[in-house]
Amino acid sequence: MTTTPTTPLTPSLIATLPGRHYTDPDLFRQEQERIFESLWFCAVRAADLDKPGAFRTVQIGRESVVVTRNRAGELRAFLNICRHRGARLCLESVGEVRRSLQCPYHAWTYDLDGKLIAAPNLASLTDIDRSAYGLRPVHLREWLGYGWLCLADEPPSFEETVIGAAVERLGDVAAIDRYGVAGLALGKRITYDVQANWKLIVENFMECYHCATIHPELTDVLPEFADGLAAQYYVGHGAAFGAEVKGFTVDGSAGFGRLDGIDEEQDRRYYAITVKPTVFVNLVPDHVILHRMFPLGPDRTVVECDWLYAPEVVASGADLSGSVELFHRVNSQDFDACERTQPAMSSRAYRDGGVLVPSEHHIGKFHRWVREQITEPGTDSALSPPPSPGACTSVSP
Ligand code: FES
Ligand SMILES: [Fe+2]
Known part of the structure; x- marks a missing residue:
């Protein structure tokens, strides 16, 4: 008897971008013009x-x-x-x-x-x-206490392309408004000069497949992130602190009082938002961590990371090192991984790219978005569509 599947088979591995998207000066120039100089x-x-x-x-x-x-x-x-x-x-x-x-x-x-x-x-x-x-x-x-600039003559909708990213992640704009980010004070800023393409940093931030391997301190605080395949769910829906964890700090010790305004559902949870092309917003009950990237070359990106707290916490001179150290380690671990990956982007081994496992499949959407921004019909075969997902199903990770 022959049976007909009612749903298509989901490929376990799908293709990434080819290596040249992370090294080619001409593709980077197109990204400068059509992404950084065109979007907010x-x-x-x-x-x-x-x-x-x-x-x-x-x-x-x-x-x-x-x-x-x-x-x-x-x-x-x-x-x-x-x-x-x-x-x-x-x-x-x-x-x-x-x-x-x-x-x-x-x-x-x-x-x-x-x-x-x-x-x-x-x-x-x-x-x-x-x-x-x-x-x-x-x-x-x-917005959020930052100046967002757009060099385009006619900017895209700020509401759709910037605020929309938070809405897509958190369900509504009120959820991020409750953190009162614009009214927070700067507790710490660290600038990282990362020798890697900006997209490697975005892709890394968008997945948690690596958390169990390289983020021991983070997975101690957010045990759900140690579950590589399911962790992606928690990135989007708020990862719960471990039962014994008192705060979002490097050793799980207590942080500061909950920010005014956030609700019960947001307490003891970590939310992460990617605002394309160059911003990450991390929300925890007592502070907010905001990354801004400045892509300076195909293989160089400066990242400014701000730790923001209630003004009274900063004014009190409280020791912020416990919470700063947690994400500083996460940043260092992430950027080290990106820098280890960058040299391979120009290797013949990565000429046709690599693969994404199912928990990383949403990164494929980011890749499609990048290609849509830079595609100029008939100008560059490098910009042809990616291989169909099925083309990679026989590749082992
Ligand atoms: S005054 Fe600026 S270039 Fe002459
Ligand atoms: Fe990470």
């Missing part, structure tokens, strides 16, 4: 610009952008390019000016809203409309 990019923590005239410069794709606070106390972002002959305006990554930004080349001077307010001899050129020579503004939104 989380650039600065708003509170780092604590007064009018404070500024930061950040690299977004191929552009340098200066973010500052104007006299009215609002964040402003501009391309870091003088409108005269194109000199870089702000040379430092962090700084402060009193009232204006002055180009170090010929002293064209712009106010904190980007308006050209002075330039040597310009007053004698009566036919010049100064308002036409202000700094080029960059779209800016504030």
Whole structure:
């Protein structure tokens, strides 16, 4: 007797991206143009610009952008390019000016809203409309206490592409609002210079298949993460602290009081959100950890990681090292793994890519998303569709 399956067989292994997606300068250039320079990019923590005239410069794709606070106390972002002959305006990554930004080349001077307010001899050129020579503004939104920038002429919907990531993960925006992230204070920042492609870091963050192998401290606190195949479920739905665990700390000792506003369901749980392309948000009852990535090359990504606590906790001078150390170890373990993987991306062994086991299959969705952003029909065979899932089912892990 012949039976007909009612559902298709699920392949146990599906293909990853080929190695060149992690090494090829041309593919990275396309990602710069069509991902980092086209989507909302989380650039600065708003509170780092604590007064009018404070500024930061950040690299977004191929552009340098200066973010500052104007006299009215609002964040402003501009391309870091003088409108005269194109000199870089702000040379430092962090700084402060009193009232204006002055180009170090010929002293064209712009106010904190980007308006050209002075330039040597310009007053004698009566036919010049100064308002036409202000700094080029960059779209800016504030969310979670960070300035999110978009270099596109017409940015995609912030609600759908940024806030939507949290909604997709947590069910509704109220669930993240309850942590009051914008009102938290910076307890610690660690910057990691990772010698790996940004996508390896995203893929690593999106799966927990590796947790049992490389994160002993994390799996002590979140025992569900030690169950490699099922762990992915808990990443999305909130992983429960172990019964004996008192707090999200390196040794499971007590942390701080629960943040105001979070509900019972969110207590004693860890939630992780990936906001494409470059942000990870980690929510636990007494603090929030937010990663911002700055992809600087096919094989180099700077990651800034902020540990955020209730303002009174930071103001009290409390010892934060127990909770900082837990995720600092997780970061170091993750980034070491990414750096071990990066060299193999240019090996002939990975020319056609590798495979994802079932608990990693959702990463395939990320790969499809990356390909959709960079695909330019008929320009590059590297961008042809990935092999069908069935093509990999005979490969052993
Ligand atoms: S290039 Fe800036 S003032 Fe000339
Ligand atoms: Fe990890």
